[in-house]
Amino acid sequence: MTKFKSIVDILLVGLILFQMFKIMRGTKGIFLLNGVLILYLAYIGSSSLGLKSLSTLLNWIMMMLIVALPIIFQNELKRFLESLGSKNPILKWFLNPPPIAPQSIDIVVEAAESLAKARIGALIVFEREDRLTVVGESGSPIDGVVNKVLVEQLFYPGSPLHDGAILIKGNRIQAAGCFLPLDNGLSLPQELGSRHRAGLSLSAQSDALVVVVSEETGQIALACHGRLERNLSGESLRFRLRELIEQSTEKAGPGVSQSGDSKMEVS
Numbered sequence: 001m002t003k004f005k006s007i008v009d010i011l012l013v014g015l016i017l018f019q020m021f022k023i024m025r026g027t028k029g030i031f032l033l034n035g036v037l038i039l040y041l042a043y044i045g046s047s048s049l050g051l052k053s054l055s056t057l058l059n060w061i062m063m064m065l066i067v068a069l070p071i072i073f074q075n076e077l078k079r080f081l082e083s084l085g086s087k088n089p090i091l092k093w094f095l096n097p098p099p100i101a102p103q104s105i106d107i108v109v110e111a112a113e114s115l116a117k118a119r120i121g122a123l124i125v126f127e128r129e130d131r132l133t134v135v136g137e138s139g140s141p142i143d144g145v146v147n148k149v150l151v152e153q154l155f156y157p158g159s160p161l162h163d164g165a166i167l168i169k170g171n172r173i174q175a176a177g178c179f180l181p182l183d184n185g186l187s188l189p190q191e192l193g194s195r196h197r198a199g200l201s202l203s204a205q206s207d208a209l210v211v212v213v214s215e216e217t218g219q220i221a222l223a224c225h226g227r228l229e230r231n232l233s234g235e236s237l238r239f240r241l242r243e244l245i246e247q248s249t250e251k252a253g254p255g256v257s258q259s260g261d262s263k264m265e266v267s
């Protein structure tokens, strides 16, 4: 029985560490977390070797880190707690996030098409079950009903909020000029820069759907579950968004795919 408990104990610790690494992957936090682990191992090593002064010094440093860690990792911790919270079925039922309205999809598709035609870059995030409070708080609050003119205006190069992403929840634009987490560990084709990386990173860390319009090529892409579907027409974007919302439980592995209107291949 004690053996079984120890196995469960180790598995749970492993699961928590895995979740933390997953959230911090590619961020500066991962280097800090590595540093903390090295310090901890050095502390264990020095105390088991009986190196008293060194282990006392390392113990002090670790004590100071315990106070500093929640400050250093505040965004990562928030994201971790949010992702934990949104997996709680009772909380999910209680908070009951508004579903993405079909008319919001149509409006976003139309706006993406005209932004693509005008070669204006855009990053549009649809929040689903996973809360994106940190993302929303990184931008400026809008809280307006989704409409084509507003979406286009927000990304217009002269607009003060054109840099960053807009966050849509239900049928409302919650915020604009939002910063998305960047996972530098994801491998992307060379021609894609930080806009695509940001969309893909958020889709790998949450169940958000992210529409990316490239300023450089005028192409439309959709990031979902850590996959990037590129070169979508307005019609295929609408189709995929509707399909993904219907099968919200669908999961896929990370990757990048190229898509024409009718054919989609995974590379």
Ligand SMILES: Nc1ncnc2c1ncn2[C@@H]1O[C@H](COP(=O)(O)OP(=O)(O)OP(=O)(O)O)[C@@H](O)[C@H]1O
Residues within 6 Å of the ligand: 121, 122, 123, 162, 163, 164, 165, 178, 179, 180, 181, 182, 191, 192, 193, 194, 195, 196, 197, 198, 213, 214, 215, 216, 217
């Ligand atoms: N982490 C981020 N969060 C939100 N927006 C971002 C982020 N990183 C970059 N962006 C947006 O992307 C713009 C830079 O895009 P960049 O040219 O580097 O990427 P890209 O993928 O090559 O896109 P494009 O094809 O449009 O050039 C920034 O000006 C900003 O608006």
